[in-house]
Amino acid sequence: xxxxxxxxxxxxxxxxxxxxxxxxxxxxxxxxxxxxxxxxxxxxxxxxxxxxxxxxxxxxxxxxxxxxxxxxxxxxxxxxxxxxxxxxxxxxxxxxxxxxxxxxxxxxxxxxxxxxxxxxxxxxxxxxxxxxxxxxxxxxxxxxxxxxxxxxxxxxxxxxxxxxxxxxxxxxxxxxxxxxxxxxxxxxxxxxxxxxxxxxxxxxxxxxxxxxxxxxxxxxxxxxxxxxxxxxxxxxxxxxxxxxxxxxxxxxxxxxxxxxxxxxxxxxxxxxxxxxxxxxxxxxxxxxxxxxxxxxxxxxxxxxxxxxxxxxxxxxxxxxxxxxxxxxxxxxxxxxxxxxxxxxxxxxxxxxxxxxxxxxxxxxxxxxxxxxxxxxxxxxxxxxxxxxxxxxxxxxxxxxxxxxxxxxxxxxxxxxxxxxxxxxxxxxxxxxxxxxxxxxxxxxxxxxxxxxxxxxxxxxxxxxxxxxxxxxxxxxxxxxxxxxxxxxxxxxxxxxxxxxxxxxxxxxxxxxxxxxxxxxxxxxxxxxxxxxxxxxxxxxxxxxxxxxxxxxxxxxxxxxxxxxxxxxxxxxxxxxxxxxxx
RNA sequence: CGGGGCGUGGCUCAGCCUGGUAGAGCGCACGGUUCGGGACCGUGAGGUCGGAGGUUCGAAUCCUCUCGCCCCGACCA
Numbered sequence: 001x002x003x004x005x006x007x008x009x010x011x012x013x014x015x016x017x018x019x020x021x022x023x024x025x026x027x028x029x030x031x032x033x034x035x036x037x038x039x040x041x042x043x044x045x046x047x048x049x050x051x052x053x054x055x056x057x058x059x060x061x062x063x064x065x066x067x068x069x070x071x072x073x074x075x076x077x078x079x080x081x082x083x084x085x086x087x088x089x090x091x092x093x094x095x096x097x098x099x100x101x102x103x104x105x106x107x108x109x110x111x112x113x114x115x116x117x118x119x120x121x122x123x124x125x126x127x128x129x130x131x132x133x134x135x136x137x138x139x140x141x142x143x144x145x146x147x148x149x150x151x152x153x154x155x156x157x158x159x160x161x162x163x164x165x166x167x168x169x170x171x172x173x174x175x176x177x178x179x180x181x182x183x184x185x186x187x188x189x190x191x192x193x194x195x196x197x198x199x200x201x202x203x204x205x206x207x208x209x210x211x212x213x214x215x216x217x218x219x220x221x222x223x224x225x226x227x228x229x230x231x232x233x234x235x236x237x238x239x240x241x242x243x244x245x246x247x248x249x250x251x252x253x254x255x256x257x258x259x260x261x262x263x264x265x266x267x268x269x270x271x272x273x274x275x276x277x278x279x280x281x282x283x284x285x286x287x288x289x290x291x292x293x294x295x296x297x298x299x300x301x302x303x304x305x306x307x308x309x310x311x312x313x314x315x316x317x318x319x320x321x322x323x324x325x326x327x328x329x330x331x332x333x334x335x336x337x338x339x340x341x342x343x344x345x346x347x348x349x350x351x352x353x354x355x356x357x358x359x360x361x362x363x364x365x366x367x368x369x370x371x372x373x374x375x376x377x378x379x380x381x382x383x384x385x386x387x388x389x390x391x392x393x394x395x396x397x398x399x400x401x402x403x404x405x406x407x408x409x410x411x412x413x414x415x416x417x418x419x420x421x422x423x424x425x426x427x428x429x430x431x432x433x434x435x436x437x438x439x440x441x442x443x444x445x446x447x448x449x450x451x452x453x454x455x456x457x458x459x460x461x462x463x464x465x466x467x468x469x470x471x472x473x474x475x476x477x478x479x480x481x482x483x484x485x486x487x488x489x490x491x492x493x494x495x496x497x498x499x500x501x502x503x504x505x506x507x508x509x510x511x512x513x514x515x516x517x518x519x520x521x522x523x524x525x526x527x528x529x530x531x532x533x534x535x536x537x538x539x540x541x542x543x544x545x546x547x548x549x550x551x552x553x554x555x556x557x558x559x560x561x562x563x564x565x566x567x568x569x570x571x572x573x574x575x576x577x578x579x580x581x582x
Numbered sequence: 583c584g585g586g587g588c589g590u591g592g593c594u595c596a597g598c599c600u601g602g603u604a605g606a607g608c609g610c611a612c613g614g615u616u617c618g619g620g621a622c623c624g625u626g627a628g629g630u631c632g633g634a635g636g637u638u639c640g641a642a643u644c645c646u647c648u649c650g651c652c653c654c655g656a657c658c659a
Contacts (some may be wrong), residue, residue: 012608012620013594017652037651092658109659143583143657151658207659218658318656423659455659491618526619533619544618553618 023148038145038153048483077103106139119437133160149459156458189478210422212464217419226411238403248367248381261336275301279370286316313394339370475536
């Protein structure tokens with residue numbers, strides 16, 4: 001393409017609406033433009049990039065036996081009612097009515113549509129396994145679209161579905177997909193981790209989440225430095241060094257602690273109670289089975305609570321810290337002097353039922369110090385077993401960087417931010433059961449098809465690729481998804497010699513099978529260099545003064561280094577570089 | 583849905599507090615000088631100040647309502 005006629009509206013300044021790096025660069029490089037919150041148009045550069053990503057997805061899906069479909073984005077409510085998700089999903093689904101008043105929706109995903117095809121057409125185990133996929137637009141009315149292409153309301157997704165006659169088949173299909181996913185992300189130049197994840201409302205037994213490390217991400221991930229342990233912080237655990245407590249007094253002893261409000265206060269002189277010798281008592285109000293209930297969360301003094309773990313542990317749909325009045329009403333003291341010893345009695349006195357959940361890290365601890373439920377007083381010599389009525393032991397603690405890996409002996413955990421880029425699920429028979437997709441087995445029995453579902457967000461890959469591959473000057477596209485392999489920059493378009501040499505190079509490179517962008521604009525060289533860096537083409541050939549010596553410059557965008565190359569060698573040179581991986 | 587911020591030429595912003603009829607830089611058009619890391623000079627085009635209502639002789643500016651966008655939280659297969 002000739003830049004002079006190609007639409008690449010680059011921006012010199014950061015747009016006011018963009019916060020994260022990938023968002024700024026996508027806009028500045030003329031890749032996309034925003035239409036509305038969470039809705040973006042792909043400009044020509046963006047379309048080329050998306051097509052590259054989609055082609056990689058297609059190749060790797062085909063490589064594991066995938067067959068590409070193209071399904072409707074507009075669905076009748078009926079199939080969603082059959083699967084039960086019409087009512088299970090809330091405002092996140094775009095719903096509408098047709099002219100006759102029939103309920104319809106815009107597809108957020110395609111389990112229902114694929115299952116509807118499967119139930120009509122798949123009859124026998126002999127037809128299985130099937131691996132079906134499509135690359136299609138999806139609609140989700142996100143409560144909060146954000147960060148450019150990271151959280152969108154309409155986006156492109158590669159979604160694949162596998163159909164097996166039994167669970168063993170699904171296990172194999174699942175592994176095939178997981179391996180394909182590894183290749184896809186590696187090919188796209190995205191560093192990723194695979195983490196255990198919960199299936200959520202998708203249903204099913206097992207799921208793996210693929211995440212890309214970036215500070216723009218929304219999840220926290222813990223990975224082991226030496227083994228392959230990786231988990232979302234909502235699930236991650238770690239190994240703690242065992243603490244041997246001294247035998248304390250036969251019963252807890254109360255002592256005055258005027259002005260002491262925090263764990264740190266009590267750790268200082270004159271008290272000198274180490275944080276890990278203290279019990280942290282947090283009062284929450286949890287919604288359990290629709291009812292609000294007070295719950296005490298107990299942790300070691302130096303351990304932070306993870307609210308999602310906490311909510312999961314007690315089966316709550318929501319948790320919130322209790323208000324100061326609620327705390328005083330419940331325990332008779334204010335935050336800073338709270339404890340679980342005798343807390344149940346205190347609560348009963350006000351006719352409240354209190355649940356006490358303690359973190360595993362407190363198991364078997366003795367001679368601990370905690371609040372006395374009396375302002376400005378604490379008690380010491382508390383033995384968990386003996387002195388506190390714990391209803392439930394659970395993993396409530398937030399794992400931190402540097403702690404020991406729970407799976408291997410030598411590794412430590414590293415915690416970082418990441419974004420979800422893919423998710424694979426073993427669905428099982430959730431959809432085949434509810435929608436009646438059955439096949440006959442070899443011995444003539446009718447069984448529900450065992451399904452898997454596998455999704456990758458195209459925009460998420462693009463976002464992750466930029467987040468992980470950029471510098472102060474702009475994007476640095478991985479070669480696999482770059483909109484152009486090479487850009488030919490003619491430093492001065494009015495110089496006939498340069499122009500001719502550039503044009504010839506443009507033709508020659510294209511003939512060699514490369515995708516070439518020719519910067520033939522009537523701009524100063526500096527502007528062209530800045531723009532080339534910004535849009536991130538991996539290689540730039542500068543056609544300038546050295547053309548007198550039959551020489552051009554080859555600039556490596558990533559290494560930021562250039563070398564002189566003779567005109568006779570340049571095509572071969574670039575061909576070798578640009579078509580090599582990564 | 584809760585909290586915060588912002589809507590003024592294509593872009594980035596000033597003006598608003600203290601009402602007097604709209605500005606700068608970039609970009610764009612034309613002319614000239616430049617020409618290897620976002621040049622310079624001159625001339626010019628381009629804005630219902632998000633929208634509606636109100637107060638006022640007069641509203642970008644004050645008041646009310648409303649729409650949109652961004653950020654934090656909640657939420658999120």
